[in-house]
Amino acid sequence: MSEIIKTDAVVLSKLNYGDTSSIVSLYTETDGKISAIVKGGRSPKSKIGKIIDPINHLQVIIYKKNTRDVQILTDANLVAHFL
Numbered sequence: 001m002s003e004i005i006k007t008d009a010v011v012l013s014k015l016n017y018g019d020t021s022s023i024v025s026l027y028t029e030t031d032g033k034i035s036a037i038v039k040g041g042r043s044p045k046s047k048i049g050k051i052i053d054p055i056n057h058l059q060v061i062i063y064k065k066n067t068r069d070v071q072i073l074t075d076a077n078l079v080a081h082f083l
Contacts, residue, residue: 002065011056036073
């Protein structure tokens with residue numbers, strides 16, 4: 001059974017996959033290190049693909065299924081830090 005997780009995460013790495021997707025390695029607040037696919041993340045119209053870069057601190061929504069090694073990332077927003 002899959003679950004929807006909304007959590008803070010830091011992008012560790014990003015890898016191109018297929019024609020338009022990316023696979024990212026994330027360190028999440030709730031689940032530790034996970035891999036997730038961003039479908040269509042390299043498309044010029046993708047808002048998620050523009051902010052999924054290493055070292056960015058994001059709030060993400062992930063569809064997690066324990067039987068999958070690579071989860072599905074459906075939304076991401078930058079977390080603002082003020083000094």
